[in-house]
Amino acid sequence: xAAQNLVNTKADLIAALVQRELKESASLLSCLRDYSSLAxxxxxxxxxxxxxxxxxxxxxxxTAASENAPLTDxxxxxxxxxxKIVLFGYDAADAMQSTTDYLAEAIRRASSAHGRQINxxxxxxxxxxxxxxVNGAAPADITTDDILDMREFLITNFADMTTAKLVIAxxxxxxxxKLPEFSQYDYRGNGPSPIVNGMIGTVYGVPVIxxxxxxxxxxxxxxxxxxxxxxxxxxxxxxxxxxxxxxxGREVAVDCLYGxxxxxxxxxxxxxxxxxxxxxxxx
Numbered sequence: 001x002a003a004q005n006l007v008n009t010k011a012d013l014i015a016a017l018v019q020r021e022l023k024e025s026a027s028l029l030s031c032l033r034d035y036s037s038l039a040x041x042x043x044x045x046x047x048x049x050x051x052x053x054x055x056x057x058x059x060x061x062x063t064a065a066s067e068n069a070p071l072t073d074x075x076x077x078x079x080x081x082x083x084k085i086v087l088f089g090y091d092a093a094d095a096m097q098s099t100t101d102y103l104a105e106a107i108r109r110a111s112s113a114h115g116r117q118i119n120x121x122x123x124x125x126x127x128x129x130x131x132x133x134v135n136g137a138a139p140a141d142i143t144t145d146d147i148l149d150m151r152e153f154l155i156t157n158f159a160d161m162t163t164a165k166l167v168i169a170x171x172x173x174x175x176x177x178k179l180p181e182f183s184q185y186d187y188r189g190n191g192p193s194p195i196v197n198g199m200i201g202t203v204y205g206v207p208v209i210x211x212x213x214x215x216x217x218x219x220x221x222x223x224x225x226x227x228x229x230x231x232x233x234x235x236x237x238x239x240x241x242x243x244x245x246x247x248x249g250r251e252v253a254v255d256c257l258y259g260x261x262x263x264x265x266x267x268x269x270x271x272x273x274x275x276x277x278x279x280x281x282x283x
Contacts, residue, residue: 002177004229007244008242013178013234014017014237015237016103016110017104017106017107017108018235018236018237018254019022019111019234019235020064020111021108021111021112021115021117022111022112022114022235022256023115023117024115024155025111025112025113025115025116025118025119025200026112026114026115026116026118026119027115027211028118028119028122028123028167028209028211028268029118029122029229030165031122031165031167031209031222031224031227032122032224032227032228032229033224033225033227033228033229033263034228034229034230035048035228035229035230036122036229036231036232036234037232038071038230038256039230039231039232039246039259040232040233042081043080044080044081044194044231045077045078045079045080045259046078046080046228046230047075047076047077047078047103048075048076048077048078048263049073049074049075049137050073050074050075050076050264050267051070051071051072051073051074051261052071052073053071054071057070057097059096061062062220065194068264070185072169075120075208076228076261076263077261077263078191078228078229078230078259078260078261078262079259079261080230080232080236080257080259081259082121082256082257082258082259082260084114084117084177084251084255084256084257084258085254085255086110086113086114086253086254086255087250087252087253088106088110088251088252089213089244089245089250089251089252090102090103090106090169090239090242090245090249090251090252091245091246091247091248091249092245092246092247092248092249092250093182093245093246096177096263097115103250103252106252107252107254108255110116110237110252111235111237113256114235114254114256116213118229118258118260119211119213121122121214121260122229122260123211123214123215123220123267125227125260125261125262126220126222126227126262126278126280127280127282128262128267128280129226129227129262129265129269129273129274129275130220130274130275130278130279130282131153131157131269131270131271131275131276131277131278131279132149132153132270132278132279133279133280133281133282134146134279134280134281135149135281135282135283136215137283138282139216139217139281140157140217140283141172141174141175141217142168142172142179142217142219142281143175143177143179144179144247146219146281147166147179147181147203147204147206147218147221148204148277148279149279150163150166150219150221150281151204151206152222153221153269153276154221154276154277154279155271156268157173157267157268157269157270157276158268159223159276159277160223160225161171161206161223163223164206164221164222164223165206165207165208165209165213165221165222165281166203166206166207166208166209166219166220166221167209167219167220167221167222168208168209168210168211168214168218168219169211169212169214169215169216169217169218169242170210170211170214170216170218171216171217172210172217172218173200174245176200176201176203176208177187179203181202181203181204182201182202182208183201183203184204191258198210198211199224202266206221215282217281217283218280218281218282218283219280219281220278220279220281221278221279221280222277222278222279223277223278225263225277226262226263226264226277227262227263227275227277227278227280228260228261228262228263229258229259230258230259230260231257231258231262232258232259233255233256233258234256234257235254235255235256236254236255237252237254238253239251239252262274262275262278263275263277264277
C-alpha cells in the first residue's frame with residue numbers, strides 16, 4: 001500500500017496561511033476601494049472613470065429648455081507597478097535541530113512583511129494626495145478642532161461618512177483618549193464593541209483606527225472612495241530545491257503584484273493631484 005500523500009492539502013494550508021497573515025498585517029486595505037477584479041492578465045494599470053455633473057434648470061411653463069452641456073469624462077489610474085517579493089533559504093538539517101516549525105514561521109513572517117509594506121505604501125499615498133492638511137506648520141497632538149476640520153472637508157466633498165475612518169499614529173492614542181468626544185471601545189473584549197483590527201473607538205460617529213506605521217503625531221481621515229488598490233496577482237508562495245542548503249534544502253518565495261493610488265483627484269475643493277476624500281494631520 002502506498003504511503004499517504006498530503007501534498008495538495010499542505011499546499012492549500014500554506015496558501016491560506018499566506019492570505020490570512022497578509023490580510024491581518026495589511027490592515028489599512030479596508031480603508032480603500034478594491035478594484036482587483038479589473039486587474040486582468042495583460043493589464044499594466046487599472047483606469048477608474050469619473051464624470052462631470054449636470055446642472056438642473058428652472059424651465060418656465062410653455063418654453064423649451066436649453067440643452068445641458070454634455071458630460072465630460074476622465075479617469076484616475078492605478079498603476080500595477082508594485083512587484084514585491086520575499087525570498088529566503090531553508091536548511092532542513094538546521095531546522096531538524098529546532099523545536100519550532102521554521103518553514104511555517106518564516107512563511108508567516110514573510111506574509112506579515114508584505115502586509116506592512118502595503119500599509120507603508122497606503123500611508124505614503126495618503127500623504128501625497130490628501131486634499132487638506134489641518135496642521136501644516138509644526139507637529140502637534142490631535143484636537144477636537146482638527147477632527148472637525150477634517151470631517152467638514154470630507155462632508156463638503158460629499159463623502160459617505162458612514163464609511164469614513166480616522167487613522168491615527170500610536171502616539172496619538174493618549175491624546176484621543178483625553179478628548180471628551182471620543183467613545184472608547186472595551187479593551188478587554190467584553191460587551192458589544194471590542195477592539196477589532198486596531199479600532200479603538202469612535203469620534204463623531206467615525207471609527208478610530210490605531211496604526212503603528214503612521215508617523216508620530218500624524219492622522220488621516222479617509223473615505224474609501226478617495227483611494228483604491230488592485231491586486232493583479234494575489235499573495236502566493238512557492239518553493240524550489242536548493243542543494244546549497246543540503247539534500248533537504250529549499251528556496252522559498254512569497255510574492256504579490258499590486259498597485260494603489262488616490263482617486264477623485266482634482267475634484268470638489270481639492271487641488272490638482274489631490275483627493276477631496278482624504279484629509280491629514282501632518283507637520
